[in-house]
Amino acid sequence: MIEELRQKARELLEKGEVDLVIGYGEGSDPTRTMPVFIRRPEDCDRLVWNKYCYNNLTSYLTWPELKTAGKPAVVCKGCDAKAVVVLCKESQINREDVVVIGMSCEGVGEPLLGKCEFCDVRTPKNCDIVIGPEIEPLSKEKQYEDVEQLEGKDAADRWEFWRDQFSRCIKCYACRQACPLCYCTQCIVERNQPQWVPTSSHPKGNFAWNIMRAMHLAGRCIGCGECERVCPSNIPLMLANKKLAQVVKEQFGYESGYDIDEPLPMASFMPEDSDELFK
Amino acid sequence: MRLEEVIDEAPGIRTLKLAFQDEAAGENFSFKAGQFGLYSVFGEGECTFCIASPPTRKGYIECSFQEVGRVTNALRQLEVGDTLGFRGPYGNWFPLDEMKGKNIIFVGMGIGLAPVRCVIWNCLDLRADFSDITIIVGSRNVDLLPYKPELKQWEEMSDVNLVKTVDPGGETPDWDGKVGFVPTVVEQLAPSPDNAVVIICGPPIGIKFTLVSLEKLGFSPDQVYTTLENKMKCGLGKCGRCNVGNVYVCKDGPVFTAAQIRALPQEF
Amino acid sequence: MAEFKLNRDKLGELVKALKGEGYRVVAPVEQERTFVFEEVDDPGEIRLDVLRTKRSIKGWFFPRVEPTLSYEFDGQSVTCKSDLPESPPKTVIIGCRPCDAASLPMLDKLFDWDYRDEYWFKRREATTVISVACDAPDSYCFCTSVGGAPDGTAGADLVMKKTSSGDYLLEPATEKGTAIVEAAKSALDPATGNEEILVGEVPQRFDLGAVKPWLDDNFDHEYWKEISYKCLSCGVCAFVCPTCHCFDIQDESTLERGVRLKSWDSCCLPIFTRHGSGHNPRSTRDTRYRQRVMHKFTYYVDKFGVTACVGCGRCSAACPIDMNICTVVAGAAKLAETST
Numbered sequence: 009m010i011e012e013l014r015q016k017a018r019e020l021l022e023k024g025e026v027d028l029v030i031g032y033g034e035g036s037d038p039t040r041t042m043p044v045f046i047r048r049p050e051d052c053d054r055l056v057w058n059k060y061c062y063n064n065l066t067s068y069l070t071w072p073e074l075k076t077a078g079k080p081a082v083v084c085k086g087c088d089a090k091a092v093v094v095l096c097k098e099s100q101i102n103r104e105d106v107v108v109i110g111m112s113c114e115g116v117g118e119p120l121l122g123k124c125e126f127c128d129v130r131t132p133k134n135c136d137i138v139i140g141p142e143i144e145p146l147s148k149e150k151q152y153e154d155v156e157q158l159e160g161k162d163a164a165d166r167w168e169f170w171r172d173q174f175s176r177c178i179k180c181y182a183c184r185q186a187c188p189l190c191y192c193t194q195c196i197v198e199r200n201q202p203q204w205v206p207t208s209s210h211p212k213g214n215f216a217w218n219i220m221r222a223m224h225l226a227g228r229c230i231g232c233g234e235c236e237r238v239c240p241s242n243i244p245l246m247l248a249n250k251k252l253a254q255v256v257k258e259q260f261g262y263e264s265g266y267d268i269d270e271p272l273p274m275a276s277f278m279p280e281d282s283d284e285l286f287k
Numbered sequence: 288m289r290l291e292e293v294i295d296e297a298p299g300i301r302t303l304k305l306a307f308q309d310e311a312a313g314e315n316f317s318f319k320a321g322q323f324g325l326y327s328v329f330g331e332g333e334c335t336f337c338i339a340s341p342p343t344r345k346g347y348i349e350c351s352f353q354e355v356g357r358v359t360n361a362l363r364q365l366e367v368g369d370t371l372g373f374r375g376p377y378g379n380w381f382p383l384d385e386m387k388g389k390n391i392i393f394v395g396m397g398i399g400l401a402p403v404r405c406v407i408w409n410c411l412d413l414r415a416d417f418s419d420i421t422i423i424v425g426s427r428n429v430d431l432l433p434y435k436p437e438l439k440q441w442e443e444m445s446d447v448n449l450v451k452t453v454d455p456g457g458e459t460p461d462w463d464g465k466v467g468f469v470p471t472v473v474e475q476l477a478p479s480p481d482n483a484v485v486i487i488c489g490p491p492i493g494i495k496f497t498l499v500s501l502e503k504l505g506f507s508p509d510q511v512y513t514t515l516e517n518k519m520k521c522g523l524g525k526c527g528r529c530n531v532g533n534v535y536v537c538k539d540g541p542v543f544t545a546a547q548i549r550a551l552p553q554e555f
Numbered sequence: 556m557a558e559f560k561l562n563r564d565k566l567g568e569l570v571k572a573l574k575g576e577g578y579r580v581v582a583p584v585e586q587e588r589t590f591v592f593e594e595v596d597d598p599g600e601i602r603l604d605v606l607r608t609k610r611s612i613k614g615w616f617f618p619r620v621e622p623t624l625s626y627e628f629d630g631q632s633v634t635c636k637s638d639l640p641e642s643p644p645k646t647v648i649i650g651c652r653p654c655d656a657a658s659l660p661m662l663d664k665l666f667d668w669d670y671r672d673e674y675w676f677k678r679r680e681a682t683t684v685i686s687v688a689c690d691a692p693d694s695y696c697f698c699t700s701v702g703g704a705p706d707g708t709a710g711a712d713l714v715m716k717k718t719s720s721g722d723y724l725l726e727p728a729t730e731k732g733t734a735i736v737e738a739a740k741s742a743l744d745p746a747t748g749n750e751e752i753l754v755g756e757v758p759q760r761f762d763l764g765a766v767k768p769w770l771d772d773n774f775d776h777e778y779w780k781e782i783s784y785k786c787l788s789c790g791v792c793a794f795v796c797p798t799c800h801c802f803d804i805q806d807e808s809t810l811e812r813g814v815r816l817k818s819w820d821s822c823c824l825p826i827f828t829r830h831g832s833g834h835n836p837r838s839t840r841d842t843r844y845r846q847r848v849m850h851k852f853t854y855y856v857d858k859f860g861v862t863a864c865v866g867c868g869r870c871s872a873a874c875p876i877d878m879n880i881c882t883v884v885a886g887a888a889k890l891a892e893t894s895t
Contacts, residue, residue, distance in 0.1 A: 036695075036879040036882055037694050040877045042876055042877035043785040043876050044785070045785070063875065063876060068785075071840075073839060073840065073841075176586070176587070178610075178619055178819065179619075179818070179819075180789060180790040180791045180793075180794045181789055181790055181824065182789035182790065182791045182875055184789075185788055186787055186789065186875050198826050200356070200357040201356065201357045203357070203805075203807075206807055207803060207805055208620040208807070209620050209819070210620050210816075237875070238875035240589075240609050240610065240791050240795055240873050241587070241609075242586075242587040243587075327815075328806075329626050329633045329635075329806065330628070330806055331806055331808075332804070332806045333804060333806075333815075355830075355831035355832045355833075356831035356832075358831075359831060366631075368631045369631050370631060370633040372633075517828075517830075518830050518831075520802075520803065520804050521802075523669070523670040523672075524665070524670070525668075525670070525800070525802070526802045526804070526820070527800065527801035527820075527822060527850070528801065528820075528827065528828065530846075530850060530854060531836075533854040533857035533858055535858075538668070538669065552849075554828075554836040554837060554842065554846070555836050
């Protein structure tokens with residue numbers, strides 16, 4: 009697959025179909041890869057593909073510096089490609105302004121990351137090019153098991169759980185920066201008139217930040233799990249994001265990142281929408 | 288500090304006159320022209336401004352600011368009698384002792400006139416120590432000129448040459464000053480670099496172009512002093528925010544010569 | 556020379572002895588699948604074998620959030636009181652690495668520059684640092700390239716060196732270290748002098764002497780744009796780093812009272828240098844990343860005579876996009892070589 013990827017990238021650059029290929033390159037040790045930005049066809053040999061290709065490279069699509077770099081091609085796993093769908097729906101990029109190279113993937117990480125156990129996009133969807141064989145999707149039946157386990161506890165226990173988890177937050181904002189959908193030019197924490205979210209990493213500030221970010225991602229989060237992976241305190245951020253995704257699925261029958269034409273649940277109102285949430 | 292007086296200089300620009308609540312502290316307080324302090328609105332935060340009143344006048348300090356953000360807007364809400372915090376003086380100062388006997392040319396653009404005003408009054412209060420004094424004041428338009436009553440006072444002084452200018456398009460029908468950008472006016476005025484020192488402050492781009500004009504007139508970058516208003520938070524050289532190159536603006540500055548500024552990475 | 560050693564099974568006794576003398580004991584423990592320095596009750600949790608904790612020991616001297624002063628409103632007047640901790644608890648940090656310990660004297664220089672930061676120094680005075688020399692460094696380590704060593708003593712009061720039997724020899728480096736050995740005598744055994752000390756090797760990865768001149772002359776080099784293209788501006792590097800010390804000051808208040816807080820900040824975060832007017836001298840990732848490297852490897856050197864990096868590799872290991880500061884600096888050293 010690596011050779012096919014490199015060849016495809018070379019062709020895209022040679023033909024001038026893209027100006028930049030955003031892919032994975034060799035990392036500083038054998039268990040890591042790093043994002044690479046390739047402009048010349050001869051540099052395409054730097055591209056790699058393995059089970060350490062963790063990053064969601066679509067985060068770079070909304071960086072202002074990249075907008076002047078020309079048309080990009082971005083190497084995506086199935087989960088990453090979902091972000092492109094949401095970015096297009098939210099008018100952050102035009103679909104025709106990016107070439108999505110999907111890589112069929114049996115999961116990343118050693119041991120496999122949690123999200124990979126329920127992956128139904130092992131053959132990526134919504135891509136311009138797909139490299140690799142068709143891989144059967146896995147069942148998503150049990151994907152909310154961890155959410156349900158926590159849900160089974162009473163409110164006081166759940167409060168204690170989250171209080172404990174968020175107490176370790178150091179407000180480094182790695183979760184926000186790694187997330188492809190956190191692209192606000194001025195994040196709410198950066199607004200200080202008024203200071204909606206305290207910036208300091210004390211319990212109140214941490215709770216406000218993490219809950220607010222999860223809420224801002226409700227109905228949008230594509231479950232790439234980068235936030236959780238990059239968190240230096242190993243806070244189970246995906247648990248909160250998945251809970252909200254579950255609510256959106258139940259209330260609006262919507263799952264983020266699949267259908268580019270489906271209206272955004274938080275940005276549209278259908279008469280048949282349940283008003284359970286507003287009770 | 289207790290807020291004694293509020294003076295609206297221009298749209299968006301305000302001066303606050305502050306008195307020390309602890310009189311003994313007030314008596315012992317001294318500073319040198321060019322130093323800054325951190326003014327707090329308790330509950331909102333702190334802000335860094337130069338001390339705009341001259342060190343030759345005791346018992347109070349003044350600060351002038353433009354309302355741009357959280358703390359400056361909170362400062363705007365304060366009323367006479369309210370309590371503010373102040374800590375300082377911090378930073379270095381204009382080396383007035385080395386400027387004795389020289390011709391001083393002050394250039395202040397917009398709110399940048401605030402730190403310069405401190406030095407102007409310092410020099411005027413010790414008038415005999417200095418030779419010719421020229422003050423060039425510029426702003427975008429007539430309304431935005433700060434310290435209007437003081438401009439009048441300086442105009443009326445026989446031993447001070449005041450030149451005021453507004454940007455083209457900023458004049459009013461009864462405007463009696465010049466019309467033109469400050470760098471252009473400086474070139475027209477053509478002050479001599481002999482035995483002279485320039486003290487300048489304003490927006491970075493204003494300073495940049497005025498320096499070009501001064502160099503054309505033969506001034507060397509060592510003769511030109513300015514004050515850098517970088518973002519500062521602690522004022523003590525600890526928080527790292529004002530670090531540019533190998534200087535900390537709050538400790539090694541904010542007063543620098545143009546030569547020193549040129550040697551820094553242009554990141555301010 | 557080590558007079559005493561700690562038998563590998565007597566760590567619990569050591570902790571008990573120290574606690575008995577009134578010390579709070581802080582050591583590396585596992586927390587949610589990562590390792591951090593926390594106060595320890597059960598010595599069984601202590602992990603002296605962990606090469607690199609996620610975060611450094613700096614949080615014990617420079618907490619990530621700390622009140623500096625608090626105030627109360629009463630009409631137009633305000634009363635303030637200082638929140639400077641009077642006497643921080645007597646503490647022993649055991650199990651940090653020589654690189655962690657070396658960060659302390661390095662930061663002392665900044666915190667003592669003209670204005671003495673009592674928040675820092677009170678905690679420094681109250682804390683004894685016991686480091687453990689590294690017998691198995693990894694590929695992220697580069698202490699030897701920045702003037703350190705896997706068995707370095709800078710900043711440490713006592714250095715523990717692992718022996719082939721699994722015991723640790725104790726070498727005091729300061730009076731505080733000697734005092735700790737005294738305090739913990741009941742848990743220690745005399746050293747025989749025949750123990751085989753295990754100290755790993757950290758190959759030199761770049762020539763620090765070549766780096767600074769290159770950095771001083773190449774502020775505008777294309778290199779900065781190239782290497783920082785993938786940076787996410789997330790701030791993790793500064794927060795896990797033992798030598799990064801930038802902080803923010805924020806007021807938080809109600810109508811009745813408030814507090815002024817000092818909390819960790821990073822020059823890599825997008826609005827670090829943004830002025831109230833909106834002007835931001837470092838609005839792009841390459842300017843911010845360059846500032847990080849420059850500050851550590853040249854500006855700090857100019858100001859305080861020492862490089863602000865101890866070669867621990869935490870930033871590289873924690874970085875979401877594998878930005879390896881050692882590789883970056885080695886790249887600069889290489890450019891320095893090829894340009895001469």
